[in-house]
Amino acid sequence: GSYGEEEFDFSMLIPPFAGVGLKAYAKDGSDITATVFAPNGFMKVDANYAAGAYENWKATDWPKTYQNPTYSNMFACGIAFAPPHPISKPMSSPNGTPINPTPPRTGMPSGIIGKAVAHSICDKILKGENAPLHEASMAHMGAACVASAGKGLFNGTAAAMTIYPVVPDFDKYPGTGRDTDYTFGEIGLAGHWIKHILHHLFIWKAKLKAGWTLIPE
Ligand SMILES: Cc1cc2nc3c(=O)[nH]c(=O)nc-3n(C[C@H](O)[C@H](O)[C@H](O)COP(=O)(O)OP(=O)(O)OC[C@H]3O[C@@H](n4cnc5c(N)ncnc54)[C@H](O)[C@@H]3O)c2cc1C
Incomplete structure (x- = not known):
């Protein structure tokens, strides 16, 4: 709520968190961007995007397999998947600036998720389309x-x-x-x-x- 200046040696500017803004098109040329990606540009996966307010958030909202619900051959792991909602309770500073830390898809969770998805894709190729998918929920990790x-x-x-x-x-x-x-x-x-x-x-x-x-x- 107050303004001031801080001395520093090094700083890191963090841009607003968003996907790269890829467009997706179906075979017939129709735009399927909204089916594949959430409005923030990250890919929709097996998360519960309808949880609503903070009071309703559950650990089970978080994705397990990272498979797109519409296209079973598409997965998004690490930083690329659309989280269902933030992790921490949304707050704001006394002068109203929203403070909503983005869910951390940092090195370790990204690596674990990537490994699970790689195993799932291998199994789909080697064992068939209906092979059970590997799971790596951030609520169990x-x-x-x-x-x-x-x-x-x-x-x-x-x-x-x-x-x-x-x-x-x-x-x-x-x-x-x-x-x-x-x-x-x-x-x-x-x-x-x-x-x-x-x-x-x-x-x-x-x-x-x-x-x-x-x-x-
Ligand atoms: C400054 C900074 C410091 C960080 N420090 C830490 C830390 O100390 N510890 C930690 O755990 N995490 C840290 N992180 C976070 C961590 O780096 C990321 O969360 C993690 O790398 C995400 O992994 P990823 O594989 O999902 O994505 P990325 O590592 O971003 O990998 C995506 C890859 O896809 C490639 N790519 C993009 N578009 C295409 C395309 N069209 N075709 C082919 N390839 C493409 C990119 O070149 C990139 O190699 C830091 C991040 C930043 C920005």
Whole structure:
């Protein structure tokens, strides 16, 4: 609600969150963009887009298979799928600026979803059109985040956080919606070491070097 200026070394400008605005056309040339994509440009999948107000939001609104409901050969994973609604309760600043964090389809959930969808597509090819689809709901998935706050072998520091599940489930975990045994954060040298090790592991995995499939998303 108040205005001011902050000193900073580095900053990141975050644009409004939206899909790339692809157009979709059927074989007969008719425009099917509204069937395939939500108004925000992300692809419609097996989510409940009719949940309405915050009070009605449920963990089960979140997609499991990421298959387009109209075209069974189309999937959207990671950042590309249209979430059913935000995760956090919509808020606004005292002067009315809306504060609605976008659901985080960050590296870890995107990787896990991508893997499930890749398995589903393989099964459709190898086992037939009706093969059961693999599932990766963000309401059943945990995520970890390690944010660097200074490098150095012995004096480095990073904040390490885990959250489970990413989408809160207030029916299963009344109060916070999260399992507090698996939702915690700590800052220190250990976090820096984890970040350093993950850095090398993920580059190894990206290069598909020996044993890459054993390295988790
Ligand atoms: C500045 C920044 C910092 C971030 N930091 C972190 C972090 O520290 N930790 C974290 O977990 N996440 C972080 N994220 C988020 C994370 O990078 C994304 O959520 C994640 O990469 C999404 O994965 P994705 O595979 O869904 O999409 P993307 O990684 O965006 O992959 C989409 C791919 O599709 C390709 N593509 C697009 N159009 C076409 C086309 N027509 N034909 C063929 N290919 C196409 C693109 O080139 C791209 O390679 C950050 C994001 C940003 C922008």
